[in-house]
Amino acid sequence: MIIAVNDTPTDLPDHATVADLLEHLGKTDTPCAVERNGELVPWRDHDAVALQPDDSIEIVTLVGGG
Amino acid sequence: MTMTATHPTVSPLSIGPFTLDSRLIVGTGKYESYELMQEALDASGCAAVTVAVRRERLLDEQGRSLLDYLDLDRYTVLPNTAGCFDAADAVRVARLGRDLLEQLGNPGAGWVKLEVLGDRATLLPDPVGTLEACRELVADGFCVLCYSSDDPIMATRIRDAGAASVMPAGSPIGSGRGIANPAAIRIIRDLLKDPEHGGDADYPLVVDAGVGTPSDITIAMELGADGVLLNTGIAHSSDPISMAHAMRLACEAGYHGRRAGRIGKKLYATASSPWSGVITTIPGE
Numbered sequence: 003m004i005i006a007v008n009d010t011p012t013d014l015p016d017h018a019t020v021a022d023l024l025e026h027l028g029k030t031d032t033p034c035a036v037e038r039n040g041e042l043v044p045w046r047d048h049d050a051v052a053l054q055p056d057d058s059i060e061i062v063t064l065v066g067g068g
Numbered sequence: 069m070t071m072t073a074t075h076p077t078v079s080p081l082s083i084g085p086f087t088l089d090s091r092l093i094v095g096t097g098k099y100e101s102y103e104l105m106q107e108a109l110d111a112s113g114c115a116a117v118t119v120a121v122r123r124e125r126l127l128d129e130q131g132r133s134l135l136d137y138l139d140l141d142r143y144t145v146l147p148n149t150a151g152c153f154d155a156a157d158a159v160r161v162a163r164l165g166r167d168l169l170e171q172l173g174n175p176g177a178g179w180v181k182l183e184v185l186g187d188r189a190t191l192l193p194d195p196v197g198t199l200e201a202c203r204e205l206v207a208d209g210f211c212v213l214c215y216s217s218d219d220p221i222m223a224t225r226i227r228d229a230g231a232a233s234v235m236p237a238g239s240p241i242g243s244g245r246g247i248a249n250p251a252a253i254r255i256i257r258d259l260l261k262d263p264e265h266g267g268d269a270d271y272p273l274v275v276d277a278g279v280g281t282p283s284d285i286t287i288a289m290e291l292g293a294d295g296v297l298l299n300t301g302i303a304h305s306s307d308p309i310s311m312a313h314a315m316r317l318a319c320e321a322g323y324h325g326r327r328a329g330r331i332g333k334k335l336y337a338t339a340s341s342p343w344s345g346v347i348t349t350i351p352g353e
Contacts, residue, residue, distance in 0.1 A: 008123050032133060034124050035167040042163050045171045060123070062164050066105065066134050067120025067150050068095030068241070068277075068299030 003055040012059075020048040023059065034061050078323050081295045083272045084211035084232035086144060086179060088115040091289070092319050093146060093274065095299025099308065102137035108302055109143070112312035116144045118181055118297065120151070121165045135172070145169055145176035146213065149183045153194070155201035158184045162205055179211035179232070181276075181297075191241040195222050199229050206230035215276055218252040224259050227271065234260060235276035235297060238288060242300040244280025247287050257292035282311075282318030289322025290330070 003016050007023065014023060020036050020043050036043045037060040043051050053059070081088045094114040099105035109117060119134065138145065147165030152158040162180040169177035182205060184197035193215055205212050206229065214231040216222055223234045236256055239245035247253060253275065261267040272295065275288040279298040288296050296319060305311035343350075 029124065032124070033135065033168050033171040035121070035164040035171075037160075037164070040160075042160075042167060045167050062121050062168070063124045064119045064134060064145070064147065064165070064168050065122045066095070066097040066099065067148050068097045068118055068297075 003053070005053055005055065005057040005059055007059045008061055014053065018053050020051045020053065020059075023053060024048065024061075027061075029061070032063060034063055036061055076324060076327075078320055081272065082270070083213060083274075084179065086116070086175070086211065088144065088295075090115045090316075090319075091295040091323060092285075092315060093118060093295060093297040094302060094312070095297070096134060096138070097299055098303035102132065102134065104308055105303070106137050108308040108312040110312075111309045111316065112302065113316045114143070116146050116176075118146045118148050118299065119165075120148055121161050121168070122151075140172055140174050145172070145174050146179060146181050147176060148181040149201075151185070152183060152201075153185050153187075153197070155184060155197045155204065158182060158197070158201040159204050159208075162201075162210060163208075166210070178209075179213060180205060181213045181215065181235070182231075183215040192237070193217055195219070195225075199225060202226055202229040202231050213274065218249050218256065220252060220255040220259050223256045224266075227260055233272040233274050235274045237277035238275050238284060239278030241277045243278050244301060245278050246280055246284035247275070247291070248278065250287065250291055253288065253291045253293065261292065279315075282314040285315055285318040286322035286325065289319060290326050292326060293322075295319075 004011050004013055039058050081091045090113045092112055092114045093116045094112045095118045149158040149161045152161055166177050184194050184201050186192050186194040202212050202214050211232045213233045213235055214226045216226055216234055216236045218236040226234045239248040257273055258265045259267055260271050260273050261269050273293050274295040274297055275293045276297040279285055279301040285296045302308050302312045
């Protein structure tokens with residue numbers, strides 16, 4: 003299935019979870035917060051929430067700021 | 069006259085459930101390198117550092133992350149909502165920041181530096197959006213430290229909305245213009261902290277933004293601020309480590325100066341040496 007990750011089309015196996023996506027992106031060692039279609043997916047639910055075709059995913063992390 | 073110890077110490081800064089051993093909160097943005105940031109934070113003596121929430125880079129050139137350079141056992145991380153121009157986005161970003169800090173096991177998951185900006189040129193806060201977001205985040209259990217203009221009435225509105233601290237800008241973010249309106253900061257201090265004005269002496273007032281030089285911090289503290297938040301004044305100085313050290317000393321100086329009670333200002337001079345016993349001729353006498 004194709005989903006949008008930070009506006010980039012990304013091909014994932016059907017029924018992939020948020021955790022699967024982060025693993026696919028090599029982000030398992032980096033804390034990431036994830037929104038699915040504008041709604042926060044709490045980090046404790048990353049393993050449980052399955053993605054759907056055409057989902058829009060936003061992945062964020064912490065950067066330097068004031 | 070009150071006498072105190074020869075070497076008085078600076079008491080901790082309490083904001084909601086947080087107790088900080090430094091009255092400086094320092095940003096982590098704009099440093100030339102993460103290594104320089106690390107050393108500058110250390111030199112500042114700060115206990116809390118601000119961070120921003122941004123898109124994860126999916127293709128990472130160097131693989132380096134801010135988080136690799138922050139001692140999360142030492143610093144309480146204060147996530148901000150910088151870059152948000154309405155309440156909905158600020159609430160959204162605050163929740164993302166909380167989620168990230170929960171993953172890291174850092175106590176900063178419980179608080180947020182709320183910014184709802186009015187426009188990109190001034191980076192001044194949008195007061196309506198700020199209040200709306202403040203109420204929603206407080207209802208969601210956040211300890212809200214709220215960036216504000218130096219409008220005294222707005223400061224009381226933010227306090228009444230449940231913010232754990234009001235953080236008026238000394239001057240625009242990153243401008244280095246210091247405390248542009250000292251009278252406004254004094255009035256905010258009175259309204260928030262003076263019981264005669266309906267304030268609470270324990271309510272924390274933190275001046276946020278505009279610091280360009282150490283004396284700006286001293287002035288803020290002398291005016292009655294409980295702490296100061298800054299970033300650019302250190303990060304973009306010629307020598308951030310020395311500047312961070314100077315900012316730390318300036319904060320302590322202002323803290324003690326405020327409590328020591330300054331003399332009143334007079335139009336004319338008052339001699340420090342006695343007039344009695346002078347052996348010279350005084351003009352006109």
